[in-house]
Amino acid sequence: MWGKNEVTARLQIEWPIIQAGMAGGSTTPELVAAVSQAGGLGTLGAAYMSPDQMCAAIREIRQRTDKPFAVNLFVPEAFDANFFVSASVAAVLNEVRQELGIPADPPMTKIVESFAAQMEVVLEERVPVFSFTFGLLEQSWMAELKERGIVVIGTATTVREAQAQEESGVDMVTAQGSEAGGHRGAFLQDAPSNLIGTMALVPQVADAVSIPVIAAGGIMDGRGIAAAFALGAQAAQLGTAFLPCVESGAHPLHKQAVREASDETAVITRAFSGKAARGVENRFMNLLAPYEQELPPYPILNALTRDIRAAAAKQQRSEYLSMWAGQAASLGRETTAEELLQQLVQETEQVCRRLL
Numbered sequence: 020m021w022g023k024n025e026v027t028a029r030l031q032i033e034w035p036i037i038q039a040g041m042a043g044g045s046t047t048p049e050l051v052a053a054v055s056q057a058g059g060l061g062t063l064g065a066a067y068m069s070p071d072q073m074c075a076a077i078r079e080i081r082q083r084t085d086k087p088f089a090v091n092l093f094v095p096e097a098f099d100a101n102f103f104v105s106a107s108v109a110a111v112l113n114e115v116r117q118e119l120g121i122p123a124d125p126p127m128t129k130i131v132e133s134f135a136a137q138m139e140v141v142l143e144e145r146v147p148v149f150s151f152t153f154g155l156l157e158q159s160w161m162a163e164l165k166e167r168g169i170v171v172i173g174t175a176t177t178v179r180e181a182q183a184q185e186e187s188g189v190d191m192v193t194a195q196g197s198e199a200g201g202h203r204g205a206f207l208q209d210a211p212s213n214l215i216g217t218m219a220l221v222p223q224v225a226d227a228v229s230i231p232v233i234a235a236g237g238i239m240d241g242r243g244i245a246a247a248f249a250l251g252a253q254a255a256q257l258g259t260a261f262l263p264c265v266e267s268g269a270h271p272l273h274k275q276a277v278r279e280a281s282d283e284t285a286v287i288t289r290a291f292s293g294k295a296a297r298g299v300e301n302r303f304m305n306l307l308a309p310y311e312q313e314l315p316p317y318p319i320l321n322a323l324t325r326d327i328r329a330a331a332a333k334q335q336r337s338e339y340l341s342m343w344a345g346q347a348a349s350l351g352r353e354t355t356a357e358e359l360l361q362q363l364v365q366e367t368e369q370v371c372r373r374l375l
């Protein structure tokens with residue numbers, strides 16, 4: 020049930036454990052390379068990176084390890100750059116800016132990185148594995164990836180989404196339960212209507228598709244990994260568990276928040292980006308909560324809050340930082356990625372032995 024399977028064979032990894040791509044700086048080349056070097060699959064969360072930054076990071080990963088790794092991107096969504104921002108939302112954002120001592124109503128420069136330019140890097144660098152979230156991949160990109168032998172992994176939060184991913188030609192699908200930290204990968208239904216937990220989602224997806232299923236959401240230790248396998252997954256993807264690692268680039272306040280988390284800490288909000296995401300509850304989320312219905316959609320709000328998040332990071336103000344984390348964050352441990360991976364493998368084996 021655990022160990023070598025279709026996923027490890029296809030990804031050419033020793034253990035079916037994947038470190039999730041986490042956009043925003045947590046997944047440093049050091050972290051990605053350390054996970055891969057230790058026999059798992061490290062993933063570079065590259066969604067917010069420019070093509071040049073991606074190239075540099077990919078090259079650094081390759082200098083550090085010759086093992087396979089993944090690059091993760093956000094599938095683009097249509098958006099209206101002139102979206103009207105309500106006076107009440109603009110007022111809250113400016114109130115926060117004033118508190119941080121940064122200019123009100125800054126001009127919105129780049130809303131998102133060019134997905135096409137990012138994909139060119141993925142293709143040119145022939146990264147071993149490409150994973151994505153927020154939708155389906157256009158067939159032209161799928162064909163280019165396949166032509167280069169790149170393994171493709173899509174994200175689903177419902178059975179219907181998993182089936183759509185399979186039909187579109189992905190090699191594997193990540194079933195992201197509602198416990199998961201970070202953005203919801205939902206694309207066929209608006210959250211929160213599809214908040215299906217990992218325990219319910221994974222077996223239903225495993226029954227509905229014939230490609231391998233990777234379980235994600237709330238998995239922090241060997242108990243969670245063994246459970247994911249019992250539910251029909253062939254690999255486990257962990258995000259929050261890797262945030263406190265020595266090699267992680269998460270902001271020290273983000274690491275501290277994960278360290279101090281309880282089961283009730285991480286809530287779902289649209290306040291930072293316009294898209295539902297799970298993170299440690301803070302003042303910024305609460306300030307915008309009354310205006311939930313008026314919040315601009317992703318990626319507009321994400322671009323609008325960029326200056327606030329950057330200033331908050333510099334000024335050590337955790338109340339205005341987006342600190343994504345899953346519902347099991349309190350099970351996190353501060354150690355090296357190699358040590359964490361070894362512990363996860365040992366624990367999973369112990370649990371499996373105990374259950375047999």
Ligand SMILES: Cc1cc2nc3c(=O)[nH]c(=O)nc-3n(C[C@H](O)[C@H](O)[C@H](O)COP(=O)(O)O)c2cc1C
Pocket residue numbers: 039040041042043045064065066091092151152174195198199200201202235236237238256257258259260342343344345346347
């Ligand atoms: C800080 C953070 C950032 C994330 N960023 C991404 C991302 O860029 N792309 C992606 O596909 N998933 C992202 N996720 C979601 C993970 O892929 C995964 O679904 C999630 O971490 C699993 O739940 P867990 O955090 O409880 O392990 C992120 C998660 C976290 C915690």
